[in-house]
Amino acid sequence: MRAWVAPRYGPPEVLRLQELPDPVPGPGQALVRVRALGLNFADCAARLGVYPRVPNAPFVPGMEVSGEIAALGEGVAGPSVGTLVAAVPIFGGHAELVAVDARFLRPLPLGMDFVAGAAIAVTGLTADHALFTVGRLRAGERVAVTAAAGGVGTMAVQMAAASGARVLAVASSPAKRELAATLGAHETTGYGGYRGALAGGVDVVVDAVGGSVFRAGWKALNPDGRYVLYGFAAALGPGRVRYLHAAVELLRMGVMIPSAFVQSTRSLAGFNLSLVPHLAGELQARFARIEAMLAGGGLRPVVGAVFPFERLPEAHAFLQSRASTGKVVVTV
Ligand SMILES: NC(=O)c1ccc[n+]([C@@H]2O[C@H](COP(=O)([O-])OP(=O)(O)OC[C@H]3O[C@@H](n4cnc5c(N)ncnc54)[C@H](OP(=O)(O)O)[C@@H]3O)[C@@H](O)[C@H]2O)c1
Structure with a gap:
């Protein structure tokens, strides 16, 4: 071969x-x-x-x-x-x-x-896990999706909108934001306007970009807010890994004080789907859920x-x- x-x-x-x-x-x-x-x-x-x-x-x-x-x-x-x-x-x-x-x-x-x-498969399963298993997204909540026009992002926007959540799609270009809007995003913003767009708070953030983007979303979480971090795209540039750039982006995420989570009543969770131990056993049921959405026309x-x-x-x-x-x- x-x-x-x-x-x-x-x-x-x-x-x-x-x-x-x-x-x-x-x-x-x-x-x-x-x-x-x-x-x-x-x-x-x-x-x-x-x-x-x-x-x-x-x-x-x-x-x-x-x-x-x-x-x-x-x-x-x-x-x-x-x-x-x-x-x-x-x-x-x-x-x-x-x-x-x-x-x-x-x-x-x-x-x-x-x-x-x-x-x-990867897009559907990742978006589903981020939004509903880790993010526990409920109808009526406001959710921010970063890199919303990408592979996982386009699935996440559609799934979140179909679940009855209010979706803020974050993407770097007007064409990407337009795509997110056609997929059901109620609001769109670039990264420059992200902090402003988050005024009024957000219940769930599903973020695969990280770095300075993380900081804005983390600060805007409502009480009981859930921040789901499932990637660190900000660390990569075209070509090789830029370790210095990655280190700066990491520092921009800020310092976490666990005891402060108590009074602020919010949570931060990360996952890598390939490392979730119980996923293999649940995979067929989750595939079936995604297929039902595809068949129903609510997801493409x-x-x-x-x-x-x-x-x-x-x-x-x-x-x-x-x-x-x-x-x-x-x-x-
Ligand atoms: N944890 C897991 O199990 C899991 C599973 C699948 C995917 N992921 C993560 O989910 C993200 C999306 O994956 P994907 O395969 O669907 O890719 P993708 O979203 O199609 O492409 C990556 C997107 O990341 C954004 N981005 C932000 N900073 C970037 C940078 N410095 N360089 C390149 N892109 C940058 C870009 O969107 P904007 O230009 O709009 O920012 C880009 O379109 C990735 O971070 C990936 O690692 C995680």
Whole structure:
């Protein structure tokens, strides 16, 4: 098979298209013939070597794919060979074939194509976990969503609006804000106007940007407010990791005094979906919830750009450049 290998950690240009032996599915795994792959910001972080549990280089990045089951490993009862699936291998998905833990795949909803199928799993599950499990968002509450026009953000805006919350979408360009508005955001703002837009308070913030953006949202939380931090995009720039810039952004988040949380009656929680221990057991139920929203028309995957497999490094550079909207998908 062909696979995009990161021979060392670094910018998109380090990626090399290579011939590798076909993977063999181990016990509990399914082999997926990849038809499309959904690019995640985490793939950029993995390529840069700053993602949790990233394999030593050389390695094949790739968190998320859609495709067809080609073979089943020992102890896997289904879905059967030939089933079209969305799958989350975490690593290894930038390839024509990938072996995936069978708990982390799901048959594609009937009629859904591979491009859309590569855009629903990580975005849907992350937005759902951030808003409703960790954020405990309720109808009538006001929620701020940062990076609202991105892959996860476009799902979060739609899900929050559909739940009856009032959505403030935060995004860096007018085109991104316009997209968020078409997806149901009631209010939009750029980062410059974010502090002002938060006047009046906010009940929940779902934030994957962090840095100085965190500070504004944290200060604006209403009593019983929940701040859900699930990424630190502010630390990355185009190209390499800028450690000095990341350190400054970290300092801008401020100093936390735990005892002050008592009187201010608010909470701060972080998560990385791939590290939530009980998630594997709940995954199918959560997938089913997202599929019901997709089928009901209240949710749609937003694909902003599609690249061919041979140009995958360009797709990486595009996502990391901050110019993308919705999900960036690569077809195989
Ligand atoms: N914890 C988890 O389990 C989990 C799971 C999935 C994703 N995530 C996180 O969720 C975020 C969104 O992921 P995604 O894959 O859907 O990516 P994405 O939102 O499509 O792209 C990242 C977005 O982050 C914003 N951003 C802010 N500062 C940036 C910077 N310095 N460089 C580049 N982008 C910057 C940009 O939106 P604006 O220009 O509008 O700011 C950009 O569009 C990422 O931070 C990712 O790490 C976390």
